Amino acid sequence: MADAEDAGAGPGPSSAAEAGNEPAEEAPHRATVEELEQLDPEDLLKAFFSDLRDVDRDNEVNRILWAFKLNPFEKLALTFDATPEDVKKQYRKLSLMVHPDKCKHPQASTAFDILGEAQKELMDDEKREHLLKWLDMARDEVRKERKKETKHDNLVRVASLLHEEGREGLEAEYEKSEEFHERWKMKARDVLARSEWRKRKLGKRLKEETLRLEGKEQEAKEKHKAKKQHEKQWEETRDQRVTGWHDYLKGGGNKKSTGMLKPPKLKTNDEEKLYVQRPVGEQHRPPPAKSAGPKKD
Numbered sequence: 001m002a003d004a005e006d007a008g009a010g011p012g013p014s015s016a017a018e019a020g021n022e023p024a025e026e027a028p029h030r031a032t033v034e035e036l037e038q039l040d041p042e043d044l045l046k047a048f049f050s051d052l053r054d055v056d057r058d059n060e061v062n063r064i065l066w067a068f069k070l071n072p073f074e075k076l077a078l079t080f081d082a083t084p085e086d087v088k089k090q091y092r093k094l095s096l097m098v099h100p101d102k103c104k105h106p107q108a109s110t111a112f113d114i115l116g117e118a119q120k121e122l123m124d125d126e127k128r129e130h131l132l133k134w135l136d137m138a139r140d141e142v143r144k145e146r147k148k149e150t151k152h153d154n155l156v157r158v159a160s161l162l163h164e165e166g167r168e169g170l171e172a173e174y175e176k177s178e179e180f181h182e183r184w185k186m187k188a189r190d191v192l193a194r195s196e197w198r199k200r201k202l203g204k205r206l207k208e209e210t211l212r213l214e215g216k217e218q219e220a221k222e223k224h225k226a227k228k229q230h231e232k233q234w235e236e237t238r239d240q241r242v243t244g245w246h247d248y249l250k251g252g253g254n255k256k257s258t259g260m261l262k263p264p265k266l267k268t269n270d271e272e273k274l275y276v277q278r279p280v281g282e283q284h285r286p287p288p289a290k291s292a293g294p295k296k297d
Contacts, residue, residue, distance in 0.1 A: 052097065054103075057098060057102070057103040057104075057105065057108075058104075058105045060094065060097050060098055060111075061103060061107060061108050061111040063077070064094070064098065064111040064114050064115060065107060065110065065111055065114070067114075068189055068192075070189075070192040070196055071188060071189070071192060072118035072119075072122050073118075073122070073135075074185065075115065075117075075118035076090045076091060076094065076115065076118050076119065077090065077094070078090055079181050080132075080135050080139075080181070080185075080188065084122070084123060087119060087122045087123060088123075091115060091116075091118075094115055095115050095116070098111045098112050099112060100112060134188070134191050134192055134195055135188050135191075137191055138184060138191040138192075139184055141187055141191070142180070142184050142187050143171075145183075146174075
C-alpha cells in the first residue's frame, strides 16, 4: 500500500532536480555584517575595488576636480569633524580609486595630485588648526541661525522637553545629521571665500606699498649716485681749475677797474649836427627856470 502511494505520488523536489537536464544553480553567498566585520581591512579594500566600474572611477575623478578649492575636507569627501586617522584611510581609498594606472579618465593624474595636496594639508598641524578656526566660525554661524529659526518652533520645544538631555541633547543629535553637515559645508564655503578675498586684497595692497617703497628707494639711490658722480667730476677737474686761475693771475687779471665810479663825459656842440648829444641822464632833467625880468618891446 505504501509502495503504491509512493509510486502514485508526484516527484518531489529532489526527483525534479534529478529529472531535469541541467542541475539547479545555487544562490550566490552574500556576506553578513558579522562576516564583513571579521575581514581584514586589506581584504575589504580589495573586495570594494573588484566591484568598481570604470564609470564609478570617472565619476569620482569629476567630483574631485569640481570640489571646493579652499577646503581639503571636501576634496576628500570627509565631514569637518574627521580625525587624522579618518583622513589617512579616506586618502588611501580614494587615491587607489583614481590612480592613473587604474583609472582611464584623462584627468585622473590631476585628481590624484589634488588628493595628495588635501591629505598633506590636513596632516599638517599648523594648517589644520588654521582651517579648523574658520570652520568653527562657520559652525557657530549655523548654530545662531538655527537658534533663531527654532525660537518659536513648538515641535522643537516639545522635542527638547521629551529628550533626556533637554535642548542641548536635541541639538547634539541634530549636529550629527546630514542636514546639519550640509548647512555647515555651505556656510564654510562662504566663510572661507570671504577670508580668501580679504587675504588677496590685503596682499594686493602690500604689493603696491612694497612697489612704492622700492620706487622711492631706487630714486634715492639714483640721486645719491648722481651726487657722487658730480663730486667725482669736481675733484677730477680741480687741477685744471687751479691751473687756469694761475694763468689768469700771470696775465695781469682784469685791467679794467671795476671798483671806481666815473662821471659821464661832457658832450660838445657839433657844427655838422643840428642837435646836442647829451648823456642819457640829462634827457630827463627839468628845463632851466626863465628869468623874471621885464619884457622888451
